[in-house]
Amino acid sequence: MAMSTHLSKISHNAAIILLLTTGLVVVLAGTEISGKPNIIIIMADDLGFDDVSFRGSNNFLTPNIDALAYSGVILNNLYTAPMCTPSRAALLTGKYPINTGMQHYVIVNDQPWGLPLNETTMADIFRGNGYRTSLIGKWHLGMSQRNYTPTLRGFDYHLGYLGAYVDYYNQSYEQVSKGYRGHDFRENLKPNHEHVDKYVTDILTDAAVREIDDHAAKNNSKPLFLLLNHLAPHAANDADPMQAPADELSGFEYIRDETHRYYAAMVSRLDKSVGHVVDALARQDMLQNSILLFLSDNGGPTLGEHATTASNYPLRGQKNSPWEGGIRSSAAIWSTEFERLGSVWKQQIYIGDLLPTLAAAAGISPDPDLRLDGLNLWSALKYGYESVEREIVHVIDEEAPEPHLAYTRGKWKVVSGTTNSGRYDGWLGERVTTEVDPRSQEYEALIQNTSVWLQLQKVSGGERNISGLRQQARIECPATTEDEHTPCLPLEAPCLFDIEADPCEQNNLYEEYKNTTVFQDLWQRVQQFTAQAHPPNNKPGDPSCNPAFYHNEWTWWQDETPSNSAFSLKNSIFLILLLNSWWIF
Numbered sequence: 001m002a003m004s005t006h007l008s009k010i011s012h013n014a015a016i017i018l019l020l021t022t023g024l025v026v027v028l029a030g031t032e033i034s035g036k037p038n039i040i041i042i043m044a045d046d047l048g049f050d051d052v053s054f055r056g057s058n059n060f061l062t063p064n065i066d067a068l069a070y071s072g073v074i075l076n077n078l079y080t081a082p083m084c085t086p087s088r089a090a091l092l093t094g095k096y097p098i099n100t101g102m103q104h105y106v107i108v109n110d111q112p113w114g115l116p117l118n119e120t121t122m123a124d125i126f127r128g129n130g131y132r133t134s135l136i137g138k139w140h141l142g143m144s145q146r147n148y149t150p151t152l153r154g155f156d157y158h159l160g161y162l163g164a165y166v167d168y169y170n171q172s173y174e175q176v177s178k179g180y181r182g183h184d185f186r187e188n189l190k191p192n193h194e195h196v197d198k199y200v201t202d203i204l205t206d207a208a209v210r211e212i213d214d215h216a217a218k219n220n221s222k223p224l225f226l227l228l229n230h231l232a233p234h235a236a237n238d239a240d241p242m243q244a245p246a247d248e249l250s251g252f253e254y255i256r257d258e259t260h261r262y263y264a265a266m267v268s269r270l271d272k273s274v275g276h277v278v279d280a281l282a283r284q285d286m287l288q289n290s291i292l293l294f295l296s297d298n299g300g301p302t303l304g305e306h307a308t309t310a311s312n313y314p315l316r317g318q319k320n321s322p323w324e325g326g327i328r329s330s331a332a333i334w335s336t337e338f339e340r341l342g343s344v345w346k347q348q349i350y351i352g353d354l355l356p357t358l359a360a361a362a363g364i365s366p367d368p369d370l371r372l373d374g375l376n377l378w379s380a381l382k383y384g385y386e387s388v389e390r391e392i393v394h395v396i397d398e399e400a401p402e403p404h405l406a407y408t409r410g411k412w413k414v415v416s417g418t419t420n421s422g423r424y425d426g427w428l429g430e431r432v433t434t435e436v437d438p439r440s441q442e443y444e445a446l447i448q449n450t451s452v453w454l455q456l457q458k459v460s461g462g463e464r465n466i467s468g469l470r471q472q473a474r475i476e477c478p479a480t481t482e483d484e485h486t487p488c489l490p491l492e493a494p495c496l497f498d499i500e501a502d503p504c505e506q507n508n509l510y511e512e513y514k515n516t517t518v519f520q521d522l523w524q525r526v527q528q529f530t531a532q533a534h535p536p537n538n539k540p541g542d543p544s545c546n547p548a549f550y551h552n553e554w555t556w557w558q559d560e561t562p563s564n565s566a567f568s569l570k571n572s573i574f575l576i577l578l579l580n581s582w583w584i585f
């Protein structure tokens with residue numbers, strides 16, 4: 001099928017039309033980036049769609065993220081995968097998880113698999129083009145072998161953890177079902193205990209600030225590619241999942257539910273991180289030359305595993321589900337290059353588009369042999385175009401016991417099958433209006449007093465209609481009661497939605513369209529992707545990962561010699577066996 005040529009033709013035409021207006025654009029944009037831009041990506045973990053306040057919630061505010069959103073471009077239709085490992089794989093490879101074998105669930109710490117070693121990462125590409133590449137925070141793309149880990153996958157520097165998540169203070173991960181527990185925090189390849197007892201959001205923020213300061217101290221000799229993958233607001237180990245510093249909690253005493261109060265504080269500390277990063281870039285005079293992106297890896301978990309009270313209101317579903325609540329991220333991007341700063345961009349963009357899009361911003365053309373699924377939307381983004389018809393494979397997971405898929409082309413979305421026997425299929429999150437952040441009384445003044453706002457105004461000032469943008473970023477559901485819905489039972493038949501008119505997936509159009517070419521073309525395309533999917537890389541847990549064998553560290557166990565007392569018993573048994581066999585022979 002000639003989908004990709006068709007699409008590139010559209011963008012090519014767009015580029016020609018846009019070229020005609022370039023003269024004007026330069027004048028409007030004022031300051032152009034000179035040389036390759038610094039790329040700064042801040043990614044939250046499991047942040048709900050409605051857990052930023054730029055979409056209208058006053059339950060708890062995120063003034064720095066909001067200031068970035070209003071100063072830059074709100075990515076109103078940024079789609080990720082519904083879970084962490086697939087989403088991060090798509091970000092770093094520019095490919096659908098079904099094309100790299102990363103589509104099924106996530107890597108549990110004891111499992112010996114990862115992003116295939118023959119895949120090229122975004123970090124490889126930027127490093128190969130003269131960038132310093134730095135990962136601060138979470139990896140979660142494999143650690144059973146040393147070669148799976150970030151500094152062997154294109155990152156010059158890594159400070160953070162390799163597995164799924166850690167404790168916010170002691171940086172340990174417990175796999176309760178197997179009784180494995182160990183510390184998981186490293187600087188490059190070495191376990192790092194320097195920060196034990198410090199709050200991890202602050203550790204990661206400080207490390208990002210240090211990277212920015214170092215970069216400036218080295219006279220900006222290389223442009224910086226910085227991926228700041230926060231733990232926040234993901235839950236920590238089951239024994240104590242919600243963790244926030246006392247000074248952050250004190251701002252949220254009006255929230256009665258304790259879990260929700262902790263969640264608000266976890267998000268709020270994350271919000272402050274965005275402020276500190278922007279401050280550092282401003283202090284080092286790097287803002288002008290930087291592209292700043294904020295997003296979440298997937299939707300928030302309202303129910304079930306690692307639930308945090310996250311809310312994807314008013315969207316359907318949540319993390320680990322095929323619905324919009326699992327895959328639509330509240331995201332924003334800023335660069336002095338953008339012609340329409342202070343706008344809501346409705347173009348659909350997939351997390352895998354970020355690689356080719358940001359590469360294009362840096363004048364890098366990825367090798368066509370990489371066969372990326374992501375599209376280069378840089379010129380559409382730069383000039384505010386919204387007309388590229390995008391197809392997106394959100395999820396195709398054929399792995400038993402619960403096969404499910406979600407696919408979009410243009411305004412049409414198909415969902416078939418679901419997760420957790422349908423437990424996450426409802427409208428799960430709410431917008432709490434009974435408990436209101438006192439700062440929302442002076443919302444606009446609060447935003448305009450953030451350092452993010454003040455710094456970004458200095459380099460790309462101009463009128464911004466804060467309340468207008470907040471209004472535009474609000475999602476309205478057509479139906480207000482379930483009686484008005486046309487139900488979808490995805491375990492019985494596929495469902496079809498017009499996602500533009502019905503972002504809340506209330507009105508299933510399958511019965512109406514099932515015999516038409518609209519549905520049949522979509523279905524055929526989905527079958528094609530399914531048939532060509534790479535088999536999932538997942539492997540069952542391997543007991544030799546047990547951190548007890550490796551000084552209580554989670555490590556690349558397949559490359560390590562177990563060394564401490566827990567293993568000496570194993571060693572001696574091995575020795576006895578060896579002696580025995582020698583005796584036999």
Ligand SMILES: *[C@@H]1O[C@H](CO)[C@@H](O)[C@H](O)[C@H]1NC(C)=O
Pocket residue numbers: 116118119120534
């Ligand atoms: C990596 O290797 C796998 C298995 O051999 C293969 O299916 C896949 O196409 C390879 N990927 C790349 C990018 O070469």
Ligand SMILES: *[C@@H]1O[C@H](CO)[C@@H](O)[C@H](O)[C@H]1NC(C)=O
Pocket residue numbers: 167170171172182237239240
């Ligand atoms: C880390 O902290 C958690 C929660 O307080 C606790 O359950 C766990 O035992 C601690 N682990 C280590 C290694 O200190």
Ligand SMILES: *[C@@H]1O[C@H](CO)[C@@H](O)[C@H](O)[C@H]1NC(C)=O
Pocket residue numbers: 219
């Ligand atoms: C920084 O780089 C510029 C341009 O290469 C050079 O002119 C300047 O002397 C350098 N400054 C320092 C402190 O190295």
Ligand SMILES: *[C@@H]1O[C@H](CO)[C@@H](O)[C@H](O)[C@H]1NC(C)=O
Pocket residue numbers: 445446449
């Ligand atoms: C603005 O921010 C500063 C520094 O954070 C603070 O001291 C001041 O009270 C704030 N002003 C208003 C009006 O919120």
Ligand SMILES: *[C@@H]1O[C@H](CO)[C@@H](O)[C@H](O)[C@H]1NC(C)=O
Pocket residue numbers: 465467468469471
């Ligand atoms: C801001 O946007 C709102 C809603 O779109 C509109 O009603 C208002 O007139 C705008 N204000 C200004 C100053 O443009």
Ligand SMILES: *[C@@H]1O[C@H](CO)[C@@H](O)[C@H](O)[C@H]1NC(C)=O
Pocket residue numbers: 511512515
């Ligand atoms: C769709 O096609 C089937 C089989 O050809 C037919 O029985 C059914 O009535 C058609 N439904 C609609 C809504 O046209």
